[in-house]
Amino acid sequence: METADDWRRPGPTAEQQRLDLYTGLAATALALISLTLVRSTGTFPLGPPPSGLEQILWTVAVPLPLIWRRRFPAATALVISAAFIGAQVRAVPEWQLSQWALFAAIYTLGAWGQDRRLSRRLRIGLIGAMFVWLAISHVTSFDTIPADAFAEAVGPVPPILAAIVYSVLINVLFFGFAYAFGETAWISAGRQHELARHAEQLLRSQAQIREHAVVGERVRIARELHDVVAHHVSVMGVQASACRRVLDKDPAKARVALTAIEETARTAVDELRRMLGVLRARDSDADDTGQAAGIDQVETILERAREAGLQATLGVYGEPRPLPGSLSQAVYRVVQEATTNALKHAAGARMLDVRIRYLAHEMEVEVTDDGRPARPANADGLGLIGMRERVAAHGGEFEVGRRSVGGWRVRARFPLPVAAGQPA
Known part of the structure; x- marks a missing residue:
């Protein structure tokens, strides 16, 4: 230098x-x-x-x-x-x-x-x-100075x-x-x-900051597209497979599966439109728009999982409290991605259990299934990377792996903001 x-x-x-x-x-x-x-x-x-x-x-x-x-x-x-x-x-x-x-x-x-x-x-x-x-x-x-030079x-x-x-x-x-x-x-x-x-x-x-911002925005767009599209397409794929198997034997069940595919496709389109609206919105409008999918809609994810054939349950423990929009959306996306992985990669899975625990200074989200991995887990997959990034953005901890009793577990812990008057 x-x-x-x-x-x-x-x-x-x-x-x-x-x-x-x-x-x-x-x-x-x-x-x-x-x-x-x-x-x-x-x-x-x-x-x-x-x-x-x-x-x-x-x-x-x-x-x-x-x-x-x-x-x-x-x-x-x-x-x-x-x-x-x-x-x-x-x-x-x-x-x-x-x-x-x-x-x-x-x-x-x-x-x-x-x-x-x-x-x-x-x-x-x-x-x-x-x-x-x-x-x-x-x-x-x-020698050349005249004698009277300084007379005055x-x-x-x-x-x-x-x-x-x-x-x-x-x-x-x-x-x-x-x-x-x-x-x-x-x-x-x-x-x-x-x-x-x-x-x-x-x-x-x-220029480097702008370049990093562009890369970060691309990563965010890729993560949002993966979360929205992969989940719904996976659900539609499972339902379509079920419809194909029962189409000749039980047309009534086939019609139910087709109806579920139609609703899932409509929901996917709605979420894509909402997500594009968030990406196009100004920064000042992003929070208000981004709260469309949050923790209060986790039950909707489980309904789709039930329609795909899983026995999905939701347990909420502790006293629920209001969450910031970004944290609520992060919880929603973790549950959504874990459910998508159970539908896509857990062979023989029949049960899906989602538990949300409100602790003193943090909240925990745990999603488990009883299937076995159809292929080795890819730590570099977009789904796992997206979940880790969302959890890390809120200063939380993320765990994923097999359970000792069989199946797969995804667990995320998020620190809760301290309310006014509440001891840290």
Whole structure:
């Protein structure tokens, strides 16, 4: 993972390079205009200037490298610094625009230098060189100071000392701001990079969350389809088989089985429509719609099991209490899926016993039959997976397996919500 110390600022864009080109050319043009104006005044504070051509060359040499300031910040700073000192040594009268070109070069080295250690050392070295040159220029200029230069001085500080301190303070502020602004620009760019990286990570996380939500919704749809369709189709298959066996011998029983098939098919269609309504509903409407199939309709499941030929019984123990809609529906689906498995996979099953127990802080649902498995139980089957997921979603426990006395048992325990005023 990339850290702040590992980050390197990307190079300048094409637009930034064009802007540097225009900036360097504009600074050079302004420096030439400044040189023309200074020469027109006839004041040469650095001493007698060189020839006009040399003045132009030195004046151009200082600001022109700004054209490459962001592409090659270290080289630009070195060239401008050397040209600036060279122009000072040769007493070129234009120094106002040149000193701001030097400021821009040192600032750019701090803001765009890729090697931070080299950038800091180079800036400190250049600033130190400038102060060395300042000291040399002060020492060499003592002999050229006129005798009456400080005739009107009235301050408490000796004139020469005051001039030196003033010059040093100005240069400390000048180079200090160039260094500090460059460092701040680098830190700001790094923070913007971090913000952009975090924003990208957030977008990826949101995409993953949406993908997980889609997968979860697909699993929920598959579970609902399995619970609704498998149960009713299994019941219809058992009833159709019974109808086929008694169709010639006992037409009355066959008509009863066909009637049961018709009612089961109608119920399956109704539940499919209800389920599709739940899937299409908004989140705010899901709970109200999802309470259509709940614990109060467990007896309907057993009626269909009786019509399929099982002796189904229901026992409720303890004091029933209101359940949340999602918990009520989970109990209903566990009973429905266990009944479906008994009809489909329990060979020779004659009895189905459903028991619902309300305990102090949990409720237990147990479904048993007396058949024998027609084939080995598939732990990865959609039915068992769906029951486990429903129970786990409510923080419960799920058990499934053979009974010691024969048959099959499905047991689920759900923690009950603590009512107001009831001790936990």
